[in-house]
Amino acid sequence: MSTVGRLAGAILAKSGDDWFLVGEFKEPCDVTTLGFEKAGEIAHRDGAPITRLRRSAPFSFEGETFEIPLEGEALARALYDRLVIYRNHSVSERIWRLLSVAQMGRREARWLIELPMPVWELVRDSVLKCS
Numbered sequence: 001m002s003t004v005g006r007l008a009g010a011i012l013a014k015s016g017d018d019w020f021l022v023g024e025f026k027e028p029c030d031v032t033t034l035g036f037e038k039a040g041e042i043a044h045r046d047g048a049p050i051t052r053l054r055r056s057a058p059f060s061f062e063g064e065t066f067e068i069p070l071e072g073e074a075l076a077r078a079l080y081d082r083l084v085i086y087r088n089h090s091v092s093e094r095i096w097r098l099l100s101v102a103q104m105g106r107r108e109a110r111w112l113i114e115l116p117m118p119v120w121e122l123v124r125d126s127v128l129k130c131s
Contacts, residue, residue: 002068002075004109005061007031010049011079011091012061013068019053020076023084023091035059042073049089050076064100066109078113082120085128094127 002015009026012019019036031038035057042050052073070078083099085092099112115123 001108002071003061003065004068004075004079005065006063006091006096007034009091011083013075013079014061015071015075017055018072019055020073020079021051021053022049022076022079024049024089026090042076044077044080046086048080048084048086050080052076065107066099066112067107068109068113070113081117082112082124092128095124098123098127 002013004011004013006012007021007025008029010024010029011022013022020042021031021036031053036053036055036059039052039054042052044050050073068075068079083091083095099109112120
Protein backbone atom coordinates (compact mmCIF):
# COMPACT_ATOMS: atom_id res chain seq x y z
CA MET A 1 0.00 0.00 0.00
CA SER A 2 1.39 3.40 -1.01
CA THR A 3 0.83 6.73 0.72
CA VAL A 4 -0.11 9.75 -1.38
CA GLY A 5 -0.18 13.38 -0.23
CA ARG A 6 0.64 16.89 -1.41
CA LEU A 7 3.84 18.89 -1.37
CA ALA A 8 3.72 22.54 -2.49
CA GLY A 9 0.81 21.75 -4.80
CA ALA A 10 2.40 18.71 -6.44
CA ILE A 11 1.73 15.09 -5.45
CA LEU A 12 4.23 13.25 -3.28
CA ALA A 13 3.88 9.47 -3.16
CA LYS A 14 5.71 6.93 -1.00
CA SER A 15 5.76 3.38 -2.31
CA GLY A 16 7.85 1.08 -0.14
CA ASP A 17 11.27 2.74 -0.04
CA ASP A 18 10.57 4.69 -3.25
CA TRP A 19 9.36 8.29 -3.38
CA PHE A 20 7.80 10.00 -6.41
CA LEU A 21 7.01 13.61 -7.15
CA VAL A 22 4.15 13.95 -9.64
CA GLY A 23 3.16 17.22 -11.34
CA GLU A 24 4.51 20.73 -11.10
CA PHE A 25 4.87 22.71 -7.89
CA LYS A 26 2.36 25.53 -7.40
CA GLU A 27 4.69 27.36 -5.05
CA PRO A 28 8.46 27.38 -4.73
CA CYS A 29 9.83 24.24 -3.13
CA ASP A 30 13.37 22.97 -2.81
CA VAL A 31 13.06 19.26 -2.08
CA THR A 32 16.69 19.10 -0.96
CA THR A 33 15.81 21.18 2.13
CA LEU A 34 13.31 18.42 3.02
CA GLY A 35 15.94 15.71 2.76
CA PHE A 36 15.21 14.51 -0.78
CA GLU A 37 17.55 14.07 -3.71
CA LYS A 38 16.34 13.83 -7.29
CA ALA A 39 17.09 10.32 -8.53
CA GLY A 40 15.82 10.75 -12.09
CA GLU A 41 12.88 11.50 -14.32
CA ILE A 42 10.38 8.81 -15.31
CA ALA A 43 9.37 8.74 -18.96
CA HIS A 44 5.63 9.19 -19.43
CA ARG A 45 3.26 10.81 -21.89
CA ASP A 46 3.87 14.34 -23.15
CA GLY A 47 6.93 14.91 -20.99
CA ALA A 48 4.93 14.55 -17.79
CA PRO A 49 6.85 15.75 -14.75
CA ILE A 50 7.30 12.57 -12.73
CA THR A 51 10.47 12.44 -10.66
CA ARG A 52 11.86 9.60 -8.60
CA LEU A 53 13.29 10.92 -5.33
CA ARG A 54 15.71 9.47 -2.80
CA ARG A 55 15.23 10.08 0.88
CA SER A 56 18.21 10.94 3.08
CA ALA A 57 16.30 11.74 6.28
CA PRO A 58 12.93 10.87 7.84
CA PHE A 59 9.90 12.62 6.38
CA SER A 60 6.33 12.98 7.61
CA PHE A 61 3.46 14.01 5.37
CA GLU A 62 1.55 17.11 6.38
CA GLY A 63 -2.14 17.40 5.62
CA GLU A 64 -4.46 14.87 4.09
CA THR A 65 -3.04 11.60 2.75
CA PHE A 66 -4.55 8.58 1.02
CA GLU A 67 -3.53 4.95 0.82
CA ILE A 68 -3.54 3.48 -2.69
CA PRO A 69 -2.89 -0.21 -3.46
CA LEU A 70 -0.47 0.34 -6.33
CA GLU A 71 3.32 0.39 -6.20
CA GLY A 72 6.32 1.95 -7.91
CA GLU A 73 6.32 3.71 -11.25
CA ALA A 74 2.85 2.35 -12.05
CA LEU A 75 1.55 4.35 -9.07
CA ALA A 76 3.26 7.55 -10.25
CA ARG A 77 1.90 7.17 -13.78
CA ALA A 78 -1.62 6.41 -12.56
CA LEU A 79 -1.58 9.48 -10.28
CA TYR A 80 -0.47 11.65 -13.19
CA ASP A 81 -3.17 10.24 -15.48
CA ARG A 82 -5.92 10.70 -12.92
CA LEU A 83 -5.07 13.88 -10.98
CA VAL A 84 -2.96 16.16 -13.19
CA ILE A 85 -4.10 18.68 -15.81
CA TYR A 86 -2.27 17.55 -18.95
CA ARG A 87 -1.84 20.95 -20.62
CA ASN A 88 0.13 22.51 -17.74
CA HIS A 89 1.18 19.49 -15.64
CA SER A 90 -0.31 20.91 -12.44
CA VAL A 91 -2.46 18.95 -10.01
CA SER A 92 -6.12 19.85 -10.37
CA GLU A 93 -7.42 21.26 -7.11
CA ARG A 94 -10.97 20.39 -8.20
CA ILE A 95 -10.08 16.74 -8.75
CA TRP A 96 -8.09 16.62 -5.48
CA ARG A 97 -11.13 18.02 -3.64
CA LEU A 98 -13.34 15.42 -5.34
CA LEU A 99 -10.98 12.73 -4.10
CA SER A 100 -11.11 14.21 -0.59
CA VAL A 101 -14.91 14.45 -0.54
CA ALA A 102 -15.38 10.97 -2.00
CA GLN A 103 -13.25 9.50 0.77
CA MET A 104 -15.61 10.69 3.55
CA GLY A 105 -12.92 10.32 6.20
CA ARG A 106 -11.44 7.04 4.92
CA ARG A 107 -7.77 6.90 4.06
CA GLU A 108 -7.82 4.06 1.54
CA ALA A 109 -8.54 5.19 -2.04
CA ARG A 110 -8.53 1.88 -3.91
CA TRP A 111 -11.50 3.04 -6.01
CA LEU A 112 -9.40 5.74 -7.70
CA ILE A 113 -7.16 3.11 -9.28
CA GLU A 114 -9.81 0.44 -9.81
CA LEU A 115 -12.26 2.71 -11.63
CA PRO A 116 -11.83 2.02 -15.37
CA MET A 117 -9.95 4.84 -17.08
CA PRO A 118 -12.74 5.58 -19.63
CA VAL A 119 -15.17 6.10 -16.72
CA TRP A 120 -12.64 8.20 -14.82
CA GLU A 121 -12.07 10.35 -17.93
CA LEU A 122 -15.79 11.19 -18.02
CA VAL A 123 -15.68 12.20 -14.35
CA ARG A 124 -12.42 14.10 -14.82
CA ASP A 125 -13.68 16.01 -17.89
CA SER A 126 -16.88 16.93 -16.08
CA VAL A 127 -15.02 18.20 -13.00
CA LEU A 128 -12.51 20.18 -15.06
CA LYS A 129 -15.26 21.85 -17.14
CA CYS A 130 -17.22 23.06 -14.10
CA SER A 131 -16.90 26.76 -13.39
